[in-house]
Amino acid sequence: RKEVEQDPGPFNVPEGATVAFNCTYSNSASQSFFWYRQDCRKEPKLLMSVYSSGNEDGRFTAQLNRASQYISLLIRDSKLSDSATYLCVVRQNTGGFKTIFGAGTRLFVKA
Amino acid sequence: GAVVSQHPSWVICKSGTSVKIECRSLDFQATTMFWYRQFPKQSLMLMATSNEGSKATYEQGVEKDKFLINHASLTLSTLTVTSAHPEDSSFYICSAPDVAPRDTQYFGPGTRLTVL
Numbered sequence: 001r002k003e004v005e006q007d008p009g010p011f012n013v014p015e016g017a018t019v020a021f022n023c024t025y026s027n028s029a030s031q032s033f034f035w036y037r038q039d040c041r042k043e044p045k046l047l048m049s050v051y052s053s054g055n056e057d058g059r060f061t062a063q064l065n066r067a068s069q070y071i072s073l074l075i076r077d078s079k080l081s082d083s084a085t086y087l088c089v090v091r092q093n094t095g096g097f098k099t100i101f102g103a104g105t106r107l108f109v110k111a
Numbered sequence: 112g113a114v115v116s117q118h119p120s121w122v123i124c125k126s127g128t129s130v131k132i133e134c135r136s137l138d139f140q141a142t143t144m145f146w147y148r149q150f151p152k153q154s155l156m157l158m159a160t161s162n163e164g165s166k167a168t169y170e171q172g173v174e175k176d177k178f179l180i181n182h183a184s185l186t187l188s189t190l191t192v193t194s195a196h197p198e199d200s201s202f203y204i205c206s207a208p209d210v211a212p213r214d215t216q217y218f219g220p221g222t223r224l225t226v227l
Binding site for chain 1: 145147153156157202208215216218223
């Protein structure tokens with residue numbers, strides 16, 4: 001089983017749609033959680049951290065459920081520019097920090 | 112925010128040659144840098160952790176004699192792919208953690224290596 005699992009997609013949605021991505025992680029000792037965005041042939045860029053209380057940044061809302069070891073990202077009012085791959089990222093401290101990346105979920109937003 | 116640069120951004124080389132990739136933290140010091148490799152449609156896979164002033168720590172399955180890492184200063188880490196083969200063709204990305212905000216990793220723009 002992969003340490004961080006995501007639905008690879010692709011998700012094809014029209015502009016203005018709401019889309020949700022899910023991610024599960026296997027190590028209950030994981031401490032920090034993030035969503036990164038990666039455009040084609042580019043490096044990943046931090047989209048937002050994920051906190052237990054849930055957090056929102058504009059059109060983006062992230063949720064963490066530690067009991068279920070589950071993370072989600074909700075994008076409202078999708079824009080064409082949201083088209084990218086969204087990476088679920090988990091950081092563990094097991095005798096040293098280790099960052100685990102999910103394989104990513106591809107999103108295509110169409111006009 | 113913090114900036115990490117990589118050089119070159121892309122390289123094409125013949126099989127059997129060695130390729131050096133540089134990773135620099137431009138406006139902060141990084142005692143630790145991470146080297147990742149990403150194949151098409153796959154996740155980033157950590158290859159090794161580069162430590163300034165000491166030996167790199169390699170992940171399981173990564174050949175340390177093939178992927179030479181040197182962390183010469185607090186702002187520079189290099190990855191040398193020795194005797195490159197076509198299966199080494201990939202997107203290599205470095206990153207460095209910053210002190211603040213906590214846990215943030217800053218990524219370089221990546222180096223696309225194609226071995227013919």
